Amino acid sequence: MSSTTQNAPSPVPGSVGSRPRGGIAAVLSRRHIGTIAALVALLIFNFIFTPHFATMQTLSVNLTQVCVIVIVGVGMTMVIATGGIDLSVGSIMAIAGAFAPQIFQGTLFPVPNLYTGIALAIVLSITVAGFFGLFNGWLVSSFRVQPIIATLILYIAGRGIAQVWTNGDLQVFKVPEFQQIAIGRVFGVPFQVWIMLALVLIAAWALQRTVFGRQVLAVGGNEQAAWLAGIPVRRVKRRVYVISGVCSGIAGLIVIAMNSAADANLIGMGIELDVIAAVAVGGTLLSGGRATIIGTLLGALIIQLVRYTLLANGVPDAAALVVKAGLIVLAVWLQRQDRA
């Protein structure tokens, strides 16, 4: 942060020990303790009972499983923080995923070389995703359409657009240079994990420290009061949906890079519910006003780890779904305790 050498304000009586927490302490604030405890308990259980758990292989598998959900979850957390919801994330992923291969393969328009093509594919696909997010935000902010209805429109139409765009065909490609964004490794960790971590840290910091972040929470906390205090409520709402669209676009690219194929029918199918579950388990209030990006990361990790634990110990996937539902019930119950 930039304000390094300003004279510290002279201490005022009664202010002892009440500094706003900074750095990592702020990011991992007290309210994450329960979530972290659950995560640690799961890890300990697995170290003891699950064979081959403490391997790089297991870590990679689990992290890559969770990456896409967390990346979409970053945008979703912002949207939910304003009291909204975004059901269209999966469809926007499909749009970005269907669009990108046509660019780097040069089928849409000629590209001078592969690397320019890849750069264009990434930038243009994410931009397009952002514009679809803007459409959501426009409906919500300018026409006061309820978020669940406004984003339902693209939930339905978005996948249709992606399918029409590709004629419903599966696009298979082998472009390792592009696929690095998902499967390349840096210090032994898949590149997509680094992308996820970067997005999480930037978003968590922005929510805490920037004017925009605080305005997001103010709008979710009391929209009328925020408006009367001069906060540009409509602009704030528009932006969170754009952010959600951009995050979905990034996630869509990672999915096709992992699969080395783009199938508009399947990319991001049903992901919105997994993401909302992660956000809720992480401790973000679904009615808005209180949000935690780190919580969303932890929530997604817990859900994934529970699923992995059950699978690795021979419990079928169908049963794992029931446990997942139980987790969500538990999270909602915990939130209610907290509010009382």
Next chain:
Amino acid sequence: MATAEPFLSMQGINKSFGNIPALIDASLEVREGEVMALIGQNGAGKSTMIKVLNGFSRKDAGTITVNGAPWAATSPEMAQRGGISTIFQEINLIPFRSVTENIYLGREIKTRLGLLDLRAMQAGARKLLAEFDIDVDVRRPLGEFSTAIQQMVAIARAVSFDARLVIMDEPTSSLDETEVGVLFETIRRLKAKRVAVVFVSHKLDELYAVCDRVTVMRDGRTVAVSTMADMTKLQLVATMLGRDLAEVRRAGATAFTEGTRTIGEELLSVQDLAVGRRVSDASLSVRRGEIVGLAGLLGAGRTETARAIYGASPHEKGSIRLEGKETDFTAPADAIKAGIGFCSEDRKHEGIIPGMSVRENLTLALLPALSRAGIVDESRQREIVLRFIKEIGIKCSSPEQKIRELSGGNQQKVLLARWLCMNPKLLILDEPTRGIDVGAKAEIQRLIRKLADDGLGVLMISSEIEEIVEGSDRVFVLRDGKMTAEFDGEAINEPAVMGAMAHGHGEVA
């Protein structure tokens, strides 16, 4: 007046919500075929009284008799079957269903097969509405008709339940003049059928137009019952506000003191303002360094005027000038940029962000100015917050305490500080001391005085007459959406202001 037993008698009613008493030994009597006005300020207990009667709330103590028999409705529906219907301010019918369905809601006519007999119901609905001279297509959805017609349908529905008493809670607040006429005609028809009416309204002229008697409530008690003819408007207002007409000189009940008055040039000038249904012709002005009081009864259009000045609602007519320049605010953000601050009367819903800290609530509006490249400068933020906590004495455990945990008075101080840290030119305060305990109230009043002495222009709305009279350098009085009087300096006294609230200017009690 030696008439028979009253139709309705409520005696010694007590009701508390938590520790806060809403009704204390309150009473209400209504005779058959009588139109009884029920009036009082916000929080006087009118609504609670109605809720206790129609079974929405349970009384803690007291007796209610209807037609001489004890009354024990435990729900509005049960009250309706017992002959007492309530027409709420917001009509509680279903706008998407037809007029017929609404009239027969909950007691539909069925054929032998158990199906709805639409034909019979439509005929019944037509016949019922004809009694009130209403001719509408009963098959159309209720929501397609005007508010007045919807209200008539609600009343017709009530009467069809064989209502002996109809309670109308501010029925005219969303009606225009001709619609009010239709409603009054309906009330007279009810009267002719020997149906009793309890009529809640803040518009004094209406009371004199349709009511026979009046019951005045204040602070949960019934303070006066009289025939309309025996009470002047001024007496009504004085009783409602709890001021003795004989007590002309004030005793100094508030913490406003005569400050060093250095009133500067004109800051705000409002001419011939019209806002929605509530404000038709309001003009006022505020100069630097002065507190201007805006007085009026509930529903007179005070808040609507303030919100229009602040850009929170559009105005249809008139001009608003700030420092001589016509304003064109489309949102509060524009007004804030121009140097105006506004504290809403509804702290909880329009003021605080409950889940956020004192620090964040205090700097909510200042945030953009506190940041560089969109990043909040937290050390400066903290400095400002601590300064204001100390300067205006906000009692909180730390700046990080959640604002919802503070008392009402301290919440209000944070909201005042939210504007003070912006260095505004004009501060609009809507009921700045409502719901605040006596000590904090005096502190806030002193603070407002000090701010004005330092050169700030203050426009203060208050329902407390002594706050207006003692706190203001000038007073404007709104009555039914029109500015009716202006008082300056020595001319500001309670009888004069109350007179203007009751009659408008010039008229004498």
